[in-house]
Amino acid sequence: MVPDSPDVREVTLGEDGVLAGASEGALAIDMSTISPAVAREVAAAADGRGVGALDAPVSGGESGAIEGRLSIMVGGSDEHFARAEEMLSAMGTPTHVGEAGAGQVSKACNQVIIAGVIQAVSEALVLGSKAGVDPQEMVRALGGGLAGTRVMEAKESNFLDHDFEPGFRAELHHKDLGIALATAREYGVSLPLTALVDQLLAALEHRGRGKDDHSALLSLVEEAAGHRVGEGA
Structure with a gap:
């Protein structure tokens, strides 16, 4: 590998x-x-x-x-x-x-899903927290319904504790989305959400944070909202 x-x-x-x-x-x-x-x-x-x-x-x-x-x-x-x-x-x-190649196509699809979910969870946490909802309790509530995901479960402490020690580095996920987008172009498939998260991961790298965990996407949403998850909750 x-x-x-x-x-x-x-x-x-x-x-x-x-x-x-x-x-x-x-x-x-x-x-x-x-x-x-x-x-x-x-x-x-x-x-x-x-x-x-x-x-x-x-x-x-x-x-x-x-x-x-x-x-x-x-x-x-x-x-x-x-x-x-x-x-x-x-x-x-x-x-x-x-x-041959089907394993790599499947992995690209896997990375597309994970990237989109991390971004969605980040946005939901910032919205809920800034609106005054306790983020830990919100994660518990959402986890019991359709919004519950393996990503939310596995990355809960990263999101809530702002612990971005890498489990999977942002720079590697950025590389993987590049593979997904190139494959999509080859087959004439539009991936607008993936393209957006690809740019956000690039922004993390430009900030010198490419070696942070990919859940550090949360910090970009917090920056745009002027709110840190958990503040005032």
């Missing part, structure tokens, strides 16, 4: 890369979050050398990795997935979502 598409190209397709040293019949599994196009490029190069390939990005964060409960989105052939399923299951729940 490496940070971005150029890194995967270098590690797998480079002169001393994985494929250069792989034996025929081997299976290469890339768990990075990268462009679906690059995942397909790697799979085609692997196939040309008689090597199997799976793109298998994950969601679940550091805690999910430690506890073995990652969601693993796998692209590649049925045969290659069957070979890897038991091993991947040691890290979490692997789901075969389609052919």
Whole structure:
């Protein structure tokens, strides 16, 4: 697992890369979050050398990795997935979502959803808090209804305590939304909400906060509203 598409190209397709040293019949599994196009490029190069390939990005964060409960989105052939399923299951729940590149498309969709929900929760918390509602009690109330989300549950302390120590860095989520937007352009899909959150994550980076947790999007909403969540509650 490496940070971005150029890194995967270098590690797998480079002169001393994985494929250069792989034996025929081997299976290469890339768990990075990268462009679906690059995942397909790697799979085609692997196939040309008689090597199997799976793109298998994950969601679940550091805690999910430690506890073995990652969601693993796998692209590649049925045969290659069957070979890897038991091993991947040691890290979490692997789901075969389609052919080469499909794992990366699914991960891009995952990041689109998380970005939108973080922004929505941030806006709701600032609105409720500035209107005089206790944010902790509001989170408890909302969590019991349709508005309750895994994001709100997992990031509650980040939002309420303004604890932006990174679980997932804003700069990495910004990179991932770039992948999602590029993929959307490839298929002629408009993602207006994603484009907005992409710009907000860029604003965090410009403030030198790219290494903060992505829940730091809250601080931009607070800044615009002139209100810090919890003040006066």
